[in-house]
Amino acid sequence: EDQVTQSPEALRLQEGESSSLNCSYTVSGLRGLFWYRQDPGKGPEFLFTLYSAGEEKEKERLKATLTKKESFLHITAPKPEDSATYLCAVSPGTSYDKVIFGPGTSLSVIP
Amino acid sequence: DAGITQSPRYKITETGRQVTLMCHQTWSHSYMFWYRQDLGHGLRLIYYSAAADITDKGEVSDGYVVSRSKTENFPLTLESATRSQTSVYFCASSEDTYLVYGYTFGSGTRLTVV
Numbered sequence: 001e002d003q004v005t006q007s008p009e010a011l012r013l014q015e016g017e018s019s020s021l022n023c024s025y026t027v028s029g030l031r032g033l034f035w036y037r038q039d040p041g042k043g044p045e046f047l048f049t050l051y052s053a054g055e056e057k058e059k060e061r062l063k064a065t066l067t068k069k070e071s072f073l074h075i076t077a078p079k080p081e082d083s084a085t086y087l088c089a090v091s092p093g094t095s096y097d098k099v100i101f102g103p104g105t106s107l108s109v110i111p
Numbered sequence: 112d113a114g115i116t117q118s119p120r121y122k123i124t125e126t127g128r129q130v131t132l133m134c135h136q137t138w139s140h141s142y143m144f145w146y147r148q149d150l151g152h153g154l155r156l157i158y159y160s161a162a163a164d165i166t167d168k169g170e171v172s173d174g175y176v177v178s179r180s181k182t183e184n185f186p187l188t189l190e191s192a193t194r195s196q197t198s199v200y201f202c203a204s205s206e207d208t209y210l211v212y213g214y215t216f217g218s219g220t221r222l223t224v225v
Contacts, residue, residue, distance in 0.1 A: 034213050043115075043201050043216030044154070087154070091210060098169075099214070101146075101154040 002027045002092050004102035012108045013078055021073040021086055021105045029093020033071050035064050036087040038104070044087055078109045114138075117202050117217035124192050124224055132187045132220045134202030142205045143185040144214065145169075145177065147198040154201065160185055192224045 003026045013019055025033065032051050036044035048057040050066040057064045061082060063074040073086055088102040118133045136143065145157040156169030158177040166177050174196060176188045189196055199221050203214040 032210050034210065036213065041219075043203075043218050044214075046213030046215065049210055049213055089154075098156065099210070103151075103153040 002090070002100050004088055004090055004100050006086075006088050006102040006105050008105060009103070010106040010108070012110060013075075015079060015109055015111050016077045018074070018076045018078070020075070021107070023071040023073070023088030023102055024069060025071075025088075025090045025102075026069075027090050027092040027100070031091040031093050033066055034089040034091070034099070035062075035071070035073055036089065038085045038087055047086075075107070078107075080109045080111050083107055083109045115202055115204055115215055115217035117200075117220050119220060120218065122220060122222045124222070126193060126224055127191050130189045130192055130222070132189075132200055132202075132222070134185045134187070134217060136183055136185075136202075136204045136215075138204065138206065138215075139182055140204035140206045140215075141182070142208070143179065144203040144205075145175075145185070145187045146201045146203065147171065147196075148201060148219075149198050157187065157200075189222075192222075194224050196222065197224045198222060 005024045007022045035047040038044040048064040053068045055066050061076050065072050085104040085106045087104045089099050091099050115136045124130045144159045146154045148154050155171045160166045160179045163182045179185050199219050201219045202217040205214050
């Protein structure tokens with residue numbers, strides 16, 4: 001069964017304290033892995049798409065990496081405005097029109 | 112502004128009533144999706160559409176129907192609302208199946224069934 005898990009469930013960081021969020025997936029092939037940011041009361045906002053192991057993408061303080069079984073979202077020197085829930089999602093190779101979302105990691109960055 | 116607009120933003124309805132959630136996008140994206148988001152379950156796919164007049168069921172489609180007569184509109188109807196359908200509903204769109212830019216989501220509709 002296709003599945004996406006994320007850890008930790010919640011993370012509190014001091015401003016400037018770098019860390020990583022994990023996304024582990026079990027799918028029948030992988031067409032793409034996606035990271036989204038979701039602020040309270042809003043819809044998810046697209047961050048990155050990764051297609052193959054070894055690929056990396058960066059945006060400001062965020063860097064996403066991909067291996068064959070997991071992805072990491074590295075947050076370097078976070079600021080309070082980085083506080084949000086970060087969602088990981090995968091598109092299995094068996095179904096181009098299906099995307100499976102993980103439960104998310106709630107990140108709080110304390111000033 | 113261009114984007115995805117969902118309406119209403121909040122809705123309270125009674126058990127057994129029919130309710131329709133609206134979704135409108137301005138990009139002419141081919142693909143549109145309805146998800147529900149619940150604590151402990153994350154985002155789950157209800158229905159999706161690859162083009163006007165083409166729709167298909169997702170993981171949790173029971174009790175819901177959709178239509179897509181025009182590319183830009185994708186309404187979701189709860190035929191007879193139940194308390195288990197209390198949730199936050201998100202509409203999303205994408206321009207292709209490679210998802211280079213992922214999905215674009217609306218702001219959501221918070222539905223409460225009493």
